[in-house]
Amino acid sequence: MHRPLEDYALIGDQQTAALVSSGGSVDWLCLPRFDSAACFAALVGKEENGHWQLAPKGAGDCTRRSYRPGTLVLDTEWDTDEGSVRVTDLMPQRDQAPDLVRIVEGIRGRVTMRGTLRLRFDYGSIVPWMRKADGHRVAVAGPDSMWLRSEPPVRTWGKDLTTHSEFTVEEGESVAFVLTWHPSHEPRPDLIDPFESLRRSQEEWEEWSAQCRYDGPHKDAVLRSLVTLKALTFEPTGGIVAAPTTSLPEELGGVRNWDYRYCWLRDSTLTLGALVSAGYLDEAKAWRDWLLRAVAGDPADLQIMYGLAGERRLPEMELPWLAGYGHSVPVRAGNDAVHQLQLDVYGEVIDSLALARVAGMPSEPHAWRLQLALVEFLSTAWRRPDQGLWEVRGPRRHFVHSKVMAWVAADRIVKALEDEPGLPGDLVAIRRLRDDIHRDVLERGFDTERNTFTQYYGSTELDASLLIIPLVGFLPSDDPRVLGTVQAVRDELSDNGFVRRYSAEATGVDGLPGREGTFLVCSFWLADALHLTGHTKEARELFDQLCALGNDVGLLAEEYDPVSGHQLGNFPQAFSHIGLVGTAFTLFGTGEAG
Numbered sequence: 001m002h003r004p005l006e007d008y009a010l011i012g013d014q015q016t017a018a019l020v021s022s023g024g025s026v027d028w029l030c031l032p033r034f035d036s037a038a039c040f041a042a043l044v045g046k047e048e049n050g051h052w053q054l055a056p057k058g059a060g061d062c063t064r065r066s067y068r069p070g071t072l073v074l075d076t077e078w079d080t081d082e083g084s085v086r087v088t089d090l091m092p093q094r095d096q097a098p099d100l101v102r103i104v105e106g107i108r109g110r111v112t113m114r115g116t117l118r119l120r121f122d123y124g125s126i127v128p129w130m131r132k133a134d135g136h137r138v139a140v141a142g143p144d145s146m147w148l149r150s151e152p153p154v155r156t157w158g159k160d161l162t163t164h165s166e167f168t169v170e171e172g173e174s175v176a177f178v179l180t181w182h183p184s185h186e187p188r189p190d191l192i193d194p195f196e197s198l199r200r201s202q203e204e205w206e207e208w209s210a211q212c213r214y215d216g217p218h219k220d221a222v223l224r225s226l227v228t229l230k231a232l233t234f235e236p237t238g239g240i241v242a243a244p245t246t247s248l249p250e251e252l253g254g255v256r257n258w259d260y261r262y263c264w265l266r267d268s269t270l271t272l273g274a275l276v277s278a279g280y281l282d283e284a285k286a287w288r289d290w291l292l293r294a295v296a297g298d299p300a301d302l303q304i305m306y307g308l309a310g311e312r313r314l315p316e317m318e319l320p321w322l323a324g325y326g327h328s329v330p331v332r333a334g335n336d337a338v339h340q341l342q343l344d345v346y347g348e349v350i351d352s353l354a355l356a357r358v359a360g361m362p363s364e365p366h367a368w369r370l371q372l373a374l375v376e377f378l379s380t381a382w383r384r385p386d387q388g389l390w391e392v393r394g395p396r397r398h399f400v401h402s403k404v405m406a407w408v409a410a411d412r413i414v415k416a417l418e419d420e421p422g423l424p425g426d427l428v429a430i431r432r433l434r435d436d437i438h439r440d441v442l443e444r445g446f447d448t449e450r451n452t453f454t455q456y457y458g459s460t461e462l463d464a465s466l467l468i469i470p471l472v473g474f475l476p477s478d479d480p481r482v483l484g485t486v487q488a489v490r491d492e493l494s495d496n497g498f499v500r501r502y503s504a505e506a507t508g509v510d511g512l513p514g515r516e517g518t519f520l521v522c523s524f525w526l527a528d529a530l531h532l533t534g535h536t537k538e539a540r541e542l543f544d545q546l547c548a549l550g551n552d553v554g555l556l557a558e559e560y561d562p563v564s565g566h567q568l569g570n571f572p573q574a575f576s577h578i579g580l581v582g583t584a585f586t587l588f589g590t591g592e593a594g
């Protein structure tokens with residue numbers, strides 16, 4: 001039986017991340033980077049594919065758990081017949097090597113703890129050789145090596161390809177475990193002090209969180225979202241991943257299982273928008289610099305996504321030895337969407353750079369030249385059909401959202417040229433481009449009979465991405481066509497109050513079998529659109545319901561299944577947390593006025 005996704009909490013060091021279950025098991029961890037092969041892959045397979053459990057002997061799930069406020073330090077606590085115990089999990093900021101730190105602390109009585117460590121490199125497929133060295137346990141296979149040690153030393157033994165331990169902790173006593181990865185051909189990295197790492201990690205996160213300028217309703221959920229978005233940032237390069245997992249299904253038992261451990265221009269620019277609104281400009285600058293490096297070259301070669309350092313090839317493959325989360329196969333690594341044409345990303349990139357500029361990010365001539373090159377590419381490319389923001393695997397279409405975002409690209413450049421006449425750029429030509437796209441969308445993307453924009457030219461179907469039309473300023477929010485579209489999406493794509501992206505089963509537009517849950521970022525867009533079109537009460541109610549979907553530690557996956565009441569899709573997902581932050585700011589501003 002698989003655990004519901006809500007059972008998981010995230011820890012990470014801004015180069016990779018792990019998921020820890022409420023039973024005290026680390027079931028997902030890729031090392032050394034987000035997109036490396038997993039050494040714990042139980043999440044999308046079985047325990048034999050790698051996990052590390054630390055919990056009271058014979059205990060089930062924890063009694064309670066929480067993050068230390070504003071941090072990624074996770075406390076999981078059990079009350080047992082013997083007493084109470086806490087396991088504190090974290091991945092400290094790296095010096096030399098990635099470390100997973102787990103500190104067991106007695107709170108009351110004397111509790112017997114069990115440790116079960118199954119290290120399996122290469123996504124759960126390789127059982128490493130384990131040996132003892134320098135008084136520690138070391139696992140080696142191929143390029144990977146991991147060291148396990150504890151302070152004070154705890155006896156471990158190997159049985160059934162598993163490293164076991166059993167020990168007791170009394171009130172006030174602590175035992176710290178550190179699992180350190182390093183390339184197997186190199187000498188062991190310096191040992192870190194786990195207690196000092198905890199202190200430093202907590203302090204760094206608290207300092208970062210204290211800069212958040214949001215002070216309105218659901219402040220905790222907003223801050224948790226921002227911390228999660230920061231955790232998805234690959235610190236060495238500034239790239240931002242869409243989620244730290246692969247193949248958590250959009251339909252339980254289905255094939256809609258994708259690898260999100262890469263930097264989508266769409267997801268990362270929207271992440272940036274959320275961070276900038278909350279006052280985090282350093283991340284914006286780091287991402288802009290990542291972008292300039294990633295896309296350097298011919299603008300026609302712009303990809304919709306890249307690797308963490310801007311890598312261009314992300315070949316998609318299946319990992320057939322993994323049974324999948326809830327039998328959802330295939331489990332995939334890599335993502336073929338990398339080859340798609342998705343015209344909306346030009347608008348998202350240019351819009352987020354405009355936002356960062358307005359927020360005070362220092363200008364950079366290369367960045368402006370890049371934007372001019374992108375809009376130049378769009379001047380002909382906008383007429384092409386594409387795969388759209390949902391990355392359909394069916395035929396290319398003239399998706400209305402893509403055209404609207406192409407309009408956004410031209411519009412933001414026009415505004416910048418109007419505001420700063422000294423900037424280079426052909427204002428007249430770009431204004432003409434903007435107006436041509438606008439006219440085309442109104443003529444071909446609007447269904448006058450139903451009084452709604454449509455999913456793509458010539459279709460009568462709807463798409464929740466149409467909700468962004470008033471948000472990006474394509475039409476005013478009181479325009480009857482906007483009102484009609486918001487109403488139509490609400491009527492036809494709502495499911496128990498939340499919103500589906502589109503009607504997958506009815507149309508087959510995405511070229512995939514099966515169906516999926518409600519898409520959380522679309523539900524946040526509905527809240528935004530309701531507010532802008534004068535339905536603020538309903539917008540706030542929806543926002544309350546969406547915030548309530550977060551698990552006990554405030555995390556959201558990509559989707560939610562209102563029938564089973566469980567989250568679906570990769571977890572935690574930037575898109576959903578971006579939606580939460582964005583809607584908070586739309587509804588309450590910074591919240592200072594209440």
Ligand SMILES: OC[C@H]1O[C@H](O[C@H]2O[C@H](CO)[C@@H](O)[C@H](O)[C@H]2O)[C@H](O)[C@@H](O)[C@@H]1O
Pocket residue numbers: 242258259260264266267335336337389390391392393510575
């Ligand atoms: O629906 C098929 C596609 O699903 C994935 O794309 C989704 O995730 C992306 C990352 O968050 C997001 O940018 C996109 O809007 C979503 O539709 C998958 O990555 C694709 O390969 C797949 O074709």
